[in-house]
Amino acid sequence: MKSFLYTLFLFCLIYANAYSQNKSNLKIKGKIVDASNNLPVEFAAVALTDQLTNKVVNGTVTGTTGDFEVTVPTTGTFMLSVDFIGYQKAVVKDIVLNTTGKDLQTIQLTPSVNVLNEVTVVGKKAIVENKIDKIVYNAANDITSQGGVALDVLRKVPQVSVDIDGNVELQGNPNVRFLINGKPSTIFGNSLTDALASIPASQIQTIEVLTSPGARYDAQGTGGIINIVLKENHLQGMNGTISLTAGTRLENGSVNLNFRKNNFGINTFVSGNKQLSSRTPSSQNRFSKGDTEQTTQLLQKGYQDFQRSGYQSGIGFDWSPTKKDNLIGSIGYTDFGSESRGTTQLNESVFNTNGSLLSSENILRNATSKGxxxxxxxxxxxxxxxxxxxxxxxxxxxSSFGKPQNNYSQTQQYLAENIPYSGSSGHTPGNNKQTNLSIDYSHPLTTDLTLETGVKTVLQDINSQADVLVFSPSLNQYTADSSQSYLLNYSMKIYAGYLSGTFSLFHYLNVKTGLRFEHTDVTIDFPNTSIPSYNNLVPSIVLSHNFKGDQYIKLAFTRRIERADYREINPFMNLSDPYNITTGNPLLKPEIGNNIELGYNKPFKNGGSLYIALIERINTNDIKPYTTFYPEYVIGDSTYQNVSITKRQNIGIEYNSGISISGQLPLTTQLSVRGNAIVTQKRVVNTLLSNQVANGVNYRLNLNVIYQLPWDLVMEGFGNFSSAINTIQGKRPQQLTYNLAIRKQFHHKNASFGLTATNPFTRYIRQVTTVVTENYVSTTIVQVPYRSFGISLTYKFGKLEFKKDKEPKNNFLQNAPSTDN
Incomplete structure (x- = not known):
């Protein structure tokens, strides 16, 4: 308490003297770090005292990077003191200023362990931080999302959209590069949706969104990069968190443990979740024409019972043997999967050119699939x-080693028959090995110029086996189909290097520019398939200017690459629905994206902010799912009738022009609102169909309202709407979802209890998807079970609890010199 009163008194002195300062070119600057871990200390009070008169002449507080800068009104000898709750006071004496300022470099604050064992400082940053190079969503401070999974958190992140099937887009682009703690992960290789659904929200510290990544980052992902940062703790002592959620649709739980002694720390966690089995009704009505001009109508109506589960565990350490050296290591294991079982009734009718019925058959199909x-x-x-x-x-x-596998089985039989007339099953086990090695070096040449350079190697090897069995009606059993079974080896090697610079032009314009070179070798031992190696030069540049009050404007350009992943290349035929077959395309070329963004950020003194961006994205060799209809299609020794084959193709060029607006506004001390809106004009030139053009305007809106009640009670409402989206072959459905939550914090805010409801007034979300080709029209309706209710409990334990408080709102801070660059 004594330390707190002293800091408060010091702040008041700084404020009292802030108005009496004359302009001066004399400045003292430096950086404040924690002596135990070398991390920056935010909001530390810095006071400058005239050593002769012992009078405080100016002061400030440190910014988010620990840096500070104090203007000195006159020459002389000064003493600088630094103080913050939980640390011992640091003093630098005999600072002599004559004609120039002084850079004190780094000043270390030593934690006051005895005080910290008795004092708990609780607070939080703003949930959304708009920085020049990225958007940071502080998920750990979003207490109403803690009972969900990563997909639920991503829905709230500005410029990110997630549909009800778990497909993620960034500024309308689905080609997003996902990282965990800044590193790629093989868990995203088999099913991105399943992977994101396996990460409990309670494990996430922040989500970082980079729409214009610099040269230091991998060029993969034309949409940009989303980095999921999991929770860590750099505080002395032992502490942890337990989170549990139970609901009608989702259950999850996680445990985090952290221990730190001086410069060595260990963190470990285990988490698991389960999406309970739910039934999804669906139907398809499609018309197709073959060479005889006869029309075939296929009606399918049935259901799928779907469930998903997974768990994760890991342990990591960090060690700083000296103040300049830091070593971090981790090892973790992830296991997740999904399963679908369903029954479908089919009616296949054939009509002549006059519309008269020629034949009609009723069929029953049973199918399962697992991944x-x-x-x-x-x-x-x-x-x-x-x-x-x-x-x-x-x-x-x-490095990582994964063992993905996918299975399916299906049988079809006429309703009047007891034995199926067709059926098949497939089993595709595999191995996925990936290794990344990178070296990065930064060097400040002057105070205004910093160079960064580095090299990186990515090695990925995938072995996949396809075992396919076909049902033989005459034998009433499954037999191996050697024509569809194979062993596939896939290898990708990427060698990259970059050079980037950060500097200032005319003391007005901040510039960060760079060039990255990537060489890619891909080999796949599929018959008649050869993929030549290729090189890519990836430039990037960000121009920005800072205004008073932390406002900034930026203009960014970056080039990105979308390499087809193994799932998109693998030619395995998924026959779980033999009328609608999906497969990979080993001949896919990399997609190239050129992205331009003009953005303006305006923070407000009450904690609100506004970010507006004009966006232009141009993708060449654009990769899209593409459906082709065949009256007859031969796969191995089997011939399938009236089949649609869907695989990804390089369809041409896509132009996306739009505007994105996001902001947060505290309306009162209890009520705050966050919102995000993005509107894009999409234009696709389809070179597969003689440069046919598809146009459409798409928009996405979401709104988050939080109301702080007395007794540490919080209420929240969140709504998300996406318009229908025109595609090159039809239309994707519109979507509307909403969530309601209430959470109570207790036990000195170390514990919380919450109730959540998702779409409580509608059991299903109706999704209508159309696909139109020259000889094929399909309308699919899926009733997605989305309504759910849940309860969650979070408990923090340990003798030491120390969190950075929210930025003080005292007037002396608002008038202190800015330290945030």
């Missing part, structure tokens, strides 16, 4: 701070 992956991942990173401030070397090694 799963188990992955072991490990990483080791080393960082070295060199002689000069900002001069740093980073080395990262990460």
């Amino acid at each position: 799963s992956v188990g992955a072991l991942e490990w990483s080791l990173s080393y960082s070295k701070k060199l002689r000069n401030d900002g001069q740093e070397l980073n080395v990262l090694y990460s």
